[in-house]
Amino acid sequence: MHASAPRAVPEYALQAIRKLIEDEGYRPGDALPSQRDLAERLGVSRTSLREALSSLSALGLVSVQAGKGVFVQAPVAQSSAHAGFAWPFAAQVSAADTFQLRFALEGFACGLAAVTLTAEELDALQDNVEQMRLALRAxxxxxxxxxxxxxxxxxxHAxxxxxxxxxxxxxxxIFLESQKLPFIRPERALETWQEHRKILKALGRHAAGPAQKAMQQHxxxxxxRTGIAFATLGD
Incomplete structure (x- = not known):
């Protein structure tokens, strides 16, 4: 079932579960089929299913309770982070592929920057983080x-x-559009600033490994936050 899907399997599973909840009228508090049944129904591995459920849990759509099951936490129409956005570059590249490229490219670049960053460049990044805090507050x-x-x-650049x-x-x-998407959820916009602070802290310590990891996590x-999951080599 997923073999013909052009998207990463966990993302495919995520969207399929969202559609299942919407089409079959699940309400908050309702239990979804067991993970085994879901994996068989969607034609995905249990590993991909777990990643999709983890993403849906992070989005606030489901609650995964150990030993009990998976429960709907909020209606799709209310919790869908990207139901109302149109990715304007769909004919060129998907939003998921863009985030996946950024994960690989910018994570590596951040590790390099931790080693080569100058004091002036670090100051500029600190100013940027403070300006973002003020912009979000406003x-x-x-x-x-x-x-x-x-x-x-x-x-x-660094x-x-x-x-x-x-x-x-x-x-x-394209890159700027991908960085606009998470801000469609104003209640979680501050998380971007918090993640930038974590990246900045690793850069300030000139710690290449933690800097790369912090950027990839971000x-x-x-x-x-946009409702997109993508696969990485560690999945």
């Missing part, structure tokens, strides 16, 4: 998303890898 999500893009661009910077610069509209979390 509810200016457009400015916050542009500051988000600038934060990531500065890290790419990495010293001109090829990676060139990829982002040549597709700036990009994956940003995708989940």
């Amino acid at each position: 509810g200016d999500f457009d400015s916050a998303s542009r500051l988000d893009f600038d934060f990531h661009r500065r890290i790419l 990495s010293g890898n001109q090829a990676m910077l060139g990829i982002v610069s040549s597709s700036a509209d 990009i994956r979390a940003a995708a989940l």
Whole structure:
């Protein structure tokens, strides 16, 4: 069933479960079929199913209770983070593929930047993080998303890898759009700022491994806030 799906299997499973909840009229508190039954019904592995359920739990759509089952937590219409957005670059590349590329490219670049970052570049990133805090406090999500893009661009520049910077610069509209998406959930917008602070802390310690990990965790979390799951080699 999933073999012909162009998206990553966990994302396919995530969307299929959302559709199941909506089509079959599940309400908050209702139990979904067992994970074994869900995996067989969707034609996915238990590993992919668990990742999809973890993503849906992070989105607030389901509650996974050990030993009890999976329960609907909120109606799809209310909890859907991306029901109302249209990805304008669908003819070129999917939003999931964009986040997946960013996970790989920007995670590696952040690790490099932790080693090569200058004091001036670190100061600029600190200023950016403070400006985002003020923008979010004012509810200016457009400015916050542009500051988000600038934060990531500065890290790419600090990495010293001109090829990676060139990829982002040549597709700036696509990358910027992916950084706007998480802000469609205002109640969780502050999480972006908090994740940037964690990245900044690792960069300030010149810790390559933690910096790379913090960036990858941030990009994956940003995708989940949008309702998107994507596969990585560690899945």
